[in-house]
Amino acid sequence: MTYPFQIQQTNTAAMADDAGVYLPTGPGDAQRMELLNMPGDGSDVWLDVRAVQLYLQISNTSIYKLIHAGEIPAVKLGTKTIRVNRKALEEYLQRAQVAGEVVAA
Numbered sequence: 001m002t003y004p005f006q007i008q009q010t011n012t013a014a015m016a017d018d019a020g021v022y023l024p025t026g027p028g029d030a031q032r033m034e035l036l037n038m039p040g041d042g043s044d045v046w047l048d049v050r051a052v053q054l055y056l057q058i059s060n061t062s063i064y065k066l067i068h069a070g071e072i073p074a075v076k077l078g079t080k081t082i083r084v085n086r087k088a089l090e091e092y093l094q095r096a097q098v099a100g101e102v103v104a105a
Contacts (some may be wrong), residue, residue, distance in 0.1 A: 030052065035086070045086040046075075052084050 032051035047055070052063050052072070066072045071090040 026050070038086075041087050043085065043087040046083040047089065049082055049085055050082075052089065055089070 010094070015052050029050070032048070032054055033099045035045050035047060035051060036055050038045055048061050049060055054061055056063070067074045067082065067084070072084060072092050076082050
């Protein structure tokens, strides 16, 4: 079928490879990876959802579900901006590992 307009297709291959691994290929991903690898306890490091996605290797949808369920502590700044403290994220992962929970469905 032909359309009178151009249909844009999104390139999801840039975000994940065939194995479902989320690759740091987008703008700003290098800086996000630096935040994840900063020395220290991470109490002063705030991550956006994309950085959490690169760290946990799960989809944005799964991350938002965990945040809204209160599993991953996060703060909302304004109407759209969500930030996750790196130390709180690591503590959540420790609790999930000790409890033997599945981190994301």
